[in-house]
Amino acid sequence: MSTRVLVALVLLGLSSTPALGQGAPPPPKAAPAAPAAPATTQPVNDRSQVILEMVKAGDAAAAAAVGSAPFATTFGAGREEHIVAYLIAFHSERPGYRALLDLMEARVDTQVGASSSSAGSTSLASKGLVPDILGFAVEHGAVNENISGTTVTFRATPAGIVSALQGQGLLDTYASYAANPALRFASGFSAAASFDTSLGSSSGTFTATSKQLTSWAVRWQAVNGRDPSRAEYASQWKTSAPKQAYDDATIAVNAKLSTVPEFATWEKNLAGRVAQEVDGPWATDKNTPAAASKFQAILSTEMPKLEKIAFPDVVTAALDTLVSQLTIVENSAASIYSFIGKGQLLTFDWTTTRDVVLPDLYTATGIYETGLGAMRNTDMTLNVGVSMFRHVPTGATHAFKSVDVTTEFDHPLGSGAPSATLSFAARYSYLPNDSVASTGAAMTGTTSTTASTVATSPKGSIVVVQFKVTVPVKGSGVKIPLSVTASNRTELIKEKDVRASLGITFDLGTLLTALAPKK
């Protein structure tokens, strides 16, 4: 076999948020600062989200059995953080406020895309990450006829789906993971299904019928070193805790707020209503959902009244200082999340690949990922897998197909964000017997082109290496990968000569959080 070198130029659209480990809150990566705009033109989502967080905090306080008035622990003298957050959201037109709010809300997750063996994939190695809610990926594959067209992949965690059906956003789901070990364990399991939209009676249209189903998979995450609540990260949270300047700024805001009579009257009224209508009944019936519902209704009425209060300049100045300090805190948290996001992952995956002309192909894969170096800047991925057909296919002598070992290293070029990524990947496959492989010939309509879709794959070893540079387009969320692939045989190279792909990837988890109307 002569060695062939193939070049692939791939345009791959990716969502703009970074990937993180399953079950772990994602890094609050800095989003581009939005242009300043009057508060009145900003969506009310920020303020609604603060109200929702107050309700969640009260709910959690009730669950933690901190006393007879759990919902009152979310505001009041000495603990005005939610009130302050609301005021920051209301005054988002002030310098630095919008950027801080964007930091706070940027904790979203992305990990979607077909597995490495799918037709539209551009990677040699599979990643062990799993989307937290529901990953919906559409990758339009090659223009070359030997590379199949469009692959749609769904992957979801059952726990995440339940959370979504319960109306929880992504952030709520993360909080649930942190608070509930059983849910965290359940979130380690996921399932995926891939559909080829070029198949079936409505070629080019996604119908999710069995004819378009090209693979399904189940995955279990055995080790998740990307859970920020793990004890191994305690020292990082400890050493990065807010400094004295932040504490001083918090105290200053509390003190300045207390000097505003109108605010004191407003808060006293709020405390009275919460005591009488929420905590009072709760102390008797312990009906937390009812109390939370009532609390939310009260906040929805009372919090907007804050916007009518004319706070003196000293309060605004104290808020400005606190916003600066909070931004430092958020950036510290972002650094920790970034480090945690490169922690160890060990995942086991079982995939069944369906093919028109071959028996189902079962593949069991162990996937290990970790960050290398003190700062974990280099991503390392190792896949070890075995494949076997459901039964001996025509043209082969054994059902067992191959053993595959794949590794990939990704290293950022430069320290700025976004920065290009240099990747090296290699795959070694050993076929103990002569086998067969699908060449992935295109199928049109209901008529499958069976001719030339199966090629003999002689026994022996196959080595594939790939170098790739992925260049992000600043501010667009688009990344452009440029890769060079070489192999001693061609069975494992998806590209034929030169190809161009255009893909769009969605993460409904992100969309769910970003677009769902905030309560």
Add this chain to the structure above:
Amino acid sequence: MHRVDSLTYVGAPNEAVTLSTRVNGGGQITVTLDGQPIQPNSTFPLPAAPGGHRALQIGLFGPIGASCAVGIATVDGGTDGDFLVCQPHTPAPTHNYSFTVAAQAAINAFRQLKSGATAKKRGGQ
């Protein structure tokens, strides 16, 4: 010791204050009394002289969902509870507690006043 407002207490000279904390979700707390670090679960006395004051601060930092349940005792015969939780818009909640010392006579009067108000409230229900 009596609660006069949110996180604001008045107590007798040399009265002991018991602080208890319970952290969950990977959060880390910093506890200071008058600016000096103290143990998260500890007991400290109020000043001996009426008019004296002590400031307790508890800060929580950690992943979203990290929480800290706080108990201050003895307040009005029981424990006054508080709760901190890390959330997207409140990533590092910091609560400030204020303890002021009043003369024993004033404390007694305040106790009677609160008892009367409580009894009146119950009677009115």
